[in-house]
Amino acid sequence: MNLARLLKTDEAKPEAGFSSAGVVMELNGVHRVHEGPNGPLTTLQNVSFSVRSGEILCILGPSGCGKSTLLNMMAGLDTPTLGTVKLKGRTVTGPGADRVVIFQEAALFPWLTIAENVEFGLRIKGVSAGERRDRAITVLEMVHLKEFAGAYPHQLSGGMKQRAALARGLVLDPEILLMDEPFAALDAQTRDILHGEVQDIWKKTKKTIVLVTHNVREAACLGHRILLLTARPGRVKKEYTVDLPMPRAIEDSRVVEVTREVLHDLKEEVRPKPDSN
Amino acid sequence: MLILKRTLFYASLLSIWQLIVMLEIWPDYVVPSPSAVFGAVYQGFTEGHFGPGILSSLKRLLIGYGVSVVFGAIMGAALAASKSLEETAGSLFLGLQTLPSVCWLPLALLWFGLTDTAIIFVIVMGSVLSITTGVMTAMKQVPVIWIQASKTLGARGLNLYLRVMLPAAFPAIVEGLRQGWSFAWRSLMAGELLFVTVGLGHLLNVGRELNDMAQVVGVMGVIVAIGLLADRLIFAFADRYISKRWGFRRA
Numbered sequence: 001m002n003l004a005r006l007l008k009t010d011e012a013k014p015e016a017g018f019s020s021a022g023v024v025m026e027l028n029g030v031h032r033v034h035e036g037p038n039g040p041l042t043t044l045q046n047v048s049f050s051v052r053s054g055e056i057l058c059i060l061g062p063s064g065c066g067k068s069t070l071l072n073m074m075a076g077l078d079t080p081t082l083g084t085v086k087l088k089g090r091t092v093t094g095p096g097a098d099r100v101v102i103f104q105e106a107a108l109f110p111w112l113t114i115a116e117n118v119e120f121g122l123r124i125k126g127v128s129a130g131e132r133r134d135r136a137i138t139v140l141e142m143v144h145l146k147e148f149a150g151a152y153p154h155q156l157s158g159g160m161k162q163r164a165a166l167a168r169g170l171v172l173d174p175e176i177l178l179m180d181e182p183f184a185a186l187d188a189q190t191r192d193i194l195h196g197e198v199q200d201i202w203k204k205t206k207k208t209i210v211l212v213t214h215n216v217r218e219a220a221c222l223g224h225r226i227l228l229l230t231a232r233p234g235r236v237k238k239e240y241t242v243d244l245p246m247p248r249a250i251e252d253s254r255v256v257e258v259t260r261e262v263l264h265d266l267k268e269e270v271r272p273k274p275d276s277n
Numbered sequence: 278m279l280i281l282k283r284t285l286f287y288a289s290l291l292s293i294w295q296l297i298v299m300l301e302i303w304p305d306y307v308v309p310s311p312s313a314v315f316g317a318v319y320q321g322f323t324e325g326h327f328g329p330g331i332l333s334s335l336k337r338l339l340i341g342y343g344v345s346v347v348f349g350a351i352m353g354a355a356l357a358a359s360k361s362l363e364e365t366a367g368s369l370f371l372g373l374q375t376l377p378s379v380c381w382l383p384l385a386l387l388w389f390g391l392t393d394t395a396i397i398f399v400i401v402m403g404s405v406l407s408i409t410t411g412v413m414t415a416m417k418q419v420p421v422i423w424i425q426a427s428k429t430l431g432a433r434g435l436n437l438y439l440r441v442m443l444p445a446a447f448p449a450i451v452e453g454l455r456q457g458w459s460f461a462w463r464s465l466m467a468g469e470l471l472f473v474t475v476g477l478g479h480l481l482n483v484g485r486e487l488n489d490m491a492q493v494v495g496v497m498g499v500i501v502a503i504g505l506l507a508d509r510l511i512f513a514f515a516d517r518y519i520s521k522r523w524g525f526r527r528a
Contacts, residue, residue: 172431
């Protein structure tokens, strides 16, 4: 209670210029306070933004700025200390299949084949076996893993595992696909290939995607919009619109330009500030 | 290659044993010859006192172990789910686990008299706590990321438990069950040796009373064989399944 009063700030104003019809998710005045070893630690401070239907929104920030916490709150795996997260007008209270998360580690279930992993969510929904199999094969085809349907996760490379995780999420046709540093553990080549595939998938499905990353080039390459967060406590520092056609590549001159611009602003955050401890 | 090595090893072991017997340093009631031991085993089976003994021992073992598995699984899952239960009952279980299972026999005899129930009780006390601990550890070791991933895919409640927690904990649970099995087997033998009734322990005691070392060694061999067989049949099968799915070899 005291904590809540301490953090009280003005209600964030609704963003001007966008009709709420195109908004899938809305965060309003989100604070998150963690219990640190030396008392409460504010990781996120008054974060407000909305996610628009059919866009790829990249959330970018220095490490420890609370961007993963932010994504977890959108997924319902974490709750804001103050403020609200709303999916299509309804407050998010817990995790659900309408907001699938792709984690840094693929988090595939090792006791299931790739196809069975992809069918997992459908099975819980009670979809019939035949339809499950058909839908799984369709998405596995989309991520070029059809011939690995019967393989077990340990037989796949890191990039293939991440594609399988993507398929496992896509098959549920979620409102939002939440991606938490999904390519951070991959080698550069595999990452480039997956950047291309995410754009392909987006072009085919027009899914709303929120991608958290600390990689500026990745954000410039994949994002229609980029939200830059400050160092802890995380606040929205700046928003960029990347108005470039897809597919883009990391080495495209316009992408490089955007990267440079964002990098310049990010550097201010990474540099230690005299007033912070 | 492995088979050849092993055959060679056991053949030389038997030869050395036979050689020692042929030197006649010790009388045959101290060191029986290999052939006498094999003869005793053969006779034991053909004359029909090994069969019933093995059967009644295995019956006790299966009942006792079965009870342990059911209670161990329930208690282990409960301890994994509740922190305060782990902090209270968990410490009691840990303490009780240090008690060798034979120590329960006097109590069991007073409670249940000279009955099968007394031995089964000792088996349960000897194995249930190790299964409980094994299941608890297995459940707690399930990586959070799998639980989170399954939740965002829509799993909750019973689905989460049966489709994620249980299969994810399965390899470690098997390890706990295997340890429980070996504790149950030891407890059974300890109980049967101290408390004379039809069974493998009884057959060992009869051999001792008759000064029949060949039977004593023979029964010991049978006990080893049954233990190995159970391990190979049940747990080796589970291991193969796990290594195929998880993609790792287990020791």
